[in-house]
Amino acid sequence: MKKLLILLVVITTSILKSQITPYYQQQANYNIEVDVDTKNFKYNGKQQINYINNSPDTLSIVYFHLYWNAFQPNSMMDQQLIQLGKNADQRMVTPEGESRISKLKPSEIGYQKIISLKQENVPLNYTIEETIVKVKLDKPILPNTTTVFTMDWEGQIPLMIRRAGRNNNEGIDFTMTQWYPKLAEYDYEGWHISDYIAREFQGVFGNYEVKINIDKNYVVGAGGVLVNPKEVKGYDLDIKPKARNNKVTWHFKAENIHDFAWAADPDYSVQTLQVPQGPKVYLVFQKSEKTKYWEDIKPFIIKYFQIMKENFGAYPYPTYTFIQGGDGGMEYGMCSMVMGNAGSLYDLAKLMFHEASHSWFQQVLATNESMRAWMDEGFTSYAENLVLGELFPETIENYPNSHLETVSTYVNFAKSGQEEVMGLLADHYHANNGYSVASYIKGEMFLVMLEYIVGKDNFTKIMKEYFQTWKFKHPTDKDFMHIAQKVSAMDLKWYWNYMTNTTRTIDYMIKKVEELQGETKITLQNSGSFPMPVDVFIVYTNGNKEIYNIPLNLMHNSKKQEFGIPQKTLPYWKWTHKEYSFILPIPLDKIDLIMLDASQRLGDIDYQNNLYQNK
Structure with missing residues (x-):
């Protein structure tokens, strides 16, 4: 009995300890030098990483990512493309649906080969599992201690298939993203070591010092601050590059980021602008008629x-760089790669501002995209459309909100029966459009509908507090929802659960409107499987407008008035009840129109039954 009690005490103590472990995050400071062979599309690299273990755990194994090993025939990325066929990302397959990776020649593949890997100058044993390196440490890293890794490696730059590579279809020579062996993230969820299947990734915050030795006629655009602008081409037109053996060294520094990317091309031009009380912005692109909107x-x-x-919240870094490169648009620390040839100013703005918004919702609020892609892509898409609505108001003229196109896309896809659960791991969707809708569209809808629930003022407070509380950290949806509930004073767990774990749909309708003894009775029906609060918009024959807000009992609160329209709050609609009725103390002939969700943020899949027009 005594042994049993001791065992129970140990188990209970262990559980309690796991529940009260304070937040921590690792840090990896990189010092990287690379020498680029531009003729053969190869480079040699060496790096020193000061790794700080801020966790309460002793680490006897660490992991690195070798992303470019995915660009080889029969890789996991290749096999995924073969299986998906025409359901794959169309940039990565032929018109017939064949994997482009499967057709790469040995001189066209990508790879990163480790030449030497040491810890405190002691060689380490490691195994390579395609894009993951598993390293057995000679000296385990104790909690709250630092160790130093040194590594030499060589890489071959692949043909542009996805995100990284050489010779993209706009003629950019080198897009150098995910280009260095990168330490994997470790936190309370364990090691984040997802195989690279072309989608999302995660990184460790740290400081970067990067030196790129490349032919003197090349211009380099990168994240970070250029340390030696007077020694390189393009950044100071009055200075000639200081070349050695026909090469120059570009020296960049960046603090508190979790990824470093760069691109190089001999035809780049560099332009700058200063945001008042904000960053210095660099535009690095090939100047031509096709890039006139830059x-x-x-x-x-x-x-x-x-x-x-x-x-x-304010962008926290001193610089930001838009670089023409890649295969679409992609975000990295203090920079983004964007295709430069745009059909209109709006098209370029849409691409640039989506990628730049990742600086808030992936680079600063560094959620794990591989596990929760919707928190990155969806939140970013929300910001993108909010900004575009303000900068290009003519594009949303007469729209009830700037996210209406997203709402429509979500509703149509939800009705198609193809929707997959938003909480899936990013690489595990059956089809590329299933991933895209779940992460971009429904991820944006998560915020659109949350704004509808809590009200615009509360929503803005939530987003600002979320950014301020979790910047330079790795928040999860649990952390976001904690703030949302605190600020709104609402219970939102039901909403969080339905959105992330189900594909249930919303369908509220006006079932009946009738006059009873000089008053008007309105009966509503929940024909869907996803309970929500409901806004009932009334337009009277005298032109007056009013909103009746019906909160959901699961919320245990209600939102405040929005839009400057008088609002009355009705008793809760219990989620178990399919119908809800209320009385307007006015004859029916005094009512011109009744509409559910006039702001169109509810995500209702059948808007036709939301409207009653008095004839």
């Missing part, structure tokens, strides 16, 4: 950073 976008970039600051 000149026109400058005042919009300034306004963009100001709108983002007002709605979410």
